[in-house]
Amino acid sequence: MPASADFVRSRSLWLDELSDLAERPALPGDATADVVVVGAGLTGLWAAYHLAVARPHARITVLEREVVGYGASGRNGGWAGSGIAGNPRVYAKAAGWDRTLAAARLTEAAIDEIGQVVRDEKVECDFVKGGTLVVAANAPQWRRLAQGFESATRLGTVEPGSSLLAPEEVRSMVDVPRVAGGLYTPHCARIQPARLVRGLAEACERRGVVIHEHTSALSVERGIVVTDRGRVRAPQVLRATEAWSGQVAGARASYLPLTSMMIATEPLPPEVWDDLGWPDGLTVRDRRHLFFYAQRTPDGRIAMGGRGAPYRLRAPLAEFGQRDQGVWDRLEHTLREYFPQVGDARITHRWGGVLAVPRDWSMSVHYDPRTGLGAAGGYSGHGVVAAYLAGRGLADLAADRRSDFTEAPWVGHRSRRWEPEPLRYLAANAIVRVLNGADAYEDSTNRRARRTRILAPVLPPG
Ligand SMILES: Cc1cc2nc3c(=O)[nH]c(=O)nc-3n(C[C@H](O)[C@H](O)[C@H](O)COP(=O)(O)OP(=O)(O)OC[C@H]3O[C@@H](n4cnc5c(N)ncnc54)[C@H](O)[C@@H]3O)c2cc1C
Known part of the structure; x- marks a missing residue:
């Protein structure tokens, strides 16, 4: 139907x-x-x-x-x-x-x-082509960001006009509480x-x-x-x-069908945007393994997404698999952690969708x-x-x-x-578990998690 x-x-x-x-x-x-x-x-x-x-x-x-x-x-x-x-x-x-x-x-x-x-x-x-700010919230994130930038510079894939930022430069763009450094690239447009x-x-x-x-x-x-x-x-x-x-x-x-999930706040008042300093059109993400990606919408919401939903062996594409309270809660926690200025603003929309991973x-x-x-x-x-x-x-x-x-x-x-099922299912869920665990470890210790290395053959580049 x-x-x-x-x-x-x-x-x-x-x-x-x-x-x-x-x-x-x-x-x-x-x-x-x-x-x-x-x-x-x-x-x-x-x-x-x-x-x-x-x-x-x-x-x-x-x-x-x-x-x-x-x-x-x-x-x-x-x-x-x-x-x-x-x-x-x-x-x-x-x-x-x-x-x-x-x-x-x-x-x-x-x-x-x-x-x-x-x-x-x-x-x-x-x-609006406002560029992207990547925020590294702790030392391991900063190390990954800087290494990625240096390796892209060596290979020649680095984006013209992009640069690494000191913590105060990051804060001058968006006032985030925890920051070890960042990166700005002008090559991104925000769209609806x-x-x-x-x-x-x-x-x-x-x-x-x-x-x-x-x-x-x-x-x-x-x-x-x-x-x-x-x-x-x-x-x-x-x-x-x-x-x-x-x-x-x-x-x-x-393809491995993976789910990405999103949440959006209610429209935030102008004072919150003044406190954040976040200009219209700028997209923002962090450098966790299960990173978030966010945009400021024209009507003043923050729309934020991230991965981590479990892969369902029997119905990897089913709509119910694109709704995962655990990931939405994690995203909401990240939203209030990175942008405490939002206070207790309501989350009005929660959704998900599938993407194809070769x-x-x-x-x-x-x-x-x-x-x-x-x-x-x-x-x-x-x-x-x-x-x-x-x-x-x-x-x-x-x-x-x-x-x-x-x-x-x-x-x-x-x-x-x-690999055929159930190996694909096992790989997808192992990726999420290991990356989630690595992020939690890095957030709490400020030290680099090495457990991701065991999954290197099936992990995304970078
Ligand atoms: C939550 C989420 C956030 C994302 N965020 C970003 C982002 O910010 N930036 C970015 O670059 N990418 C992002 N992506 C990925 C990006 O959206 C996709 O890679 C891109 O939209 C793929 O476009 P597409 O046309 O190939 O596929 P789709 O948009 O998935 O379109 C495929 C279409 O084919 C139709 N279809 C399927 N089977 C049949 C059939 N048998 N007969 C007829 N029609 C069929 C489907 O209904 C669908 O409309 C995100 C993805 C998700 C899920």
Whole structure:
């Protein structure tokens, strides 16, 4: 049964804020198109948008199982941040450092390109490029931050204009009580995610793209997508189903679906913002292993997210798994610990969503011109900008155009498959337990936890 509008709204603060959740009709029966895109999140819609720009006469159909932005694209933290969604060393091994470094720069440029489309298409999604402040709250966090910065400087992946900060410099940006140091990078924009993805869908439609909601693709094959509403035949089929990819017959991706959770406060009064000093548009995170990420919303809330929800063996994608009181409580504790100025402000929204993690935590884009089949995903939770790059890459590949996006090292990248269940389940929950334990140890002792080393082969880069 399709999700009701109230149910969709309850999936995130961002969806709840939409004034209009008008639904689009489902696929009415068998159909044909020039290109069919499966999944109306940011990846699928950026692909459709750029294809519609490149081939204005192409008949492009997008199929979405629920509604536009129902997945991670309508629930995320609203960070359009730079940086490769994956491990630069993994890409450099196959594609070389020159292409990998060019890709790092591409992620920075992509933020401005998103901003440009947002302006051109009049997508009102609160886009403000205010940068990111990373706060290291204790000595081990500071050590990780400084080491990461030095290693990125050596490799050349360090973001231009970013710098390490002394504690007083951090406090001059946001007044946090415990700080050992920090880092600032200008390469991040704050957005309202649901408004971005739904505004993009409207921009696609203005260019002739047809979007069908409540239409579930059961299989994708050469020249045909079989859905629960009919078959769509098209010479080009692009799949953008991220965490759900394992459910679509014919999809080759092997992802670990991980849940990220968020909370949002009520709008905070101006005095609290004056005390915090937190400028509009600045995104803030810490350097715990299970780090938090936060934004100041235009109406003065703090929206904060983090990981750590248990992976459910039998239903890793179920909606109930995306609601975890333990993680919400941890986030609320972190919120009041880092930003005591919020006092007893109410938490008005709690939600979660799933993201897709490949075995090497590195994204990929594929397109085979012989079969017309393409797919992209595996952003490991760093997907707002990555979805732009991947969608643009898919569009250029499908339009047979060589570009920086088709030359990026994630094009053609294959991650090895995750171990079968229950090993995947055991690995996912061990990661959360070990990282949580390591953070608690570092918070209480101010000493570096070494227990994370045992999980190094399955941990994210950095
Ligand atoms: C809580 C949370 C916070 C996050 N915060 C950030 C952040 O601040 N910054 C950042 O860069 N990234 C963040 N991410 C990750 C980012 O949101 C995702 O990587 C990105 O949105 C992925 O976009 P997508 O279009 O590939 O996937 P999705 O947005 O998940 O879209 C996939 C779509 O496919 C549809 N679908 C699935 N199966 C089918 C089918 N069989 N037939 C038809 N349709 C189907 C789904 O309903 C869904 O709408 C966060 C993720 C979560 C969950």
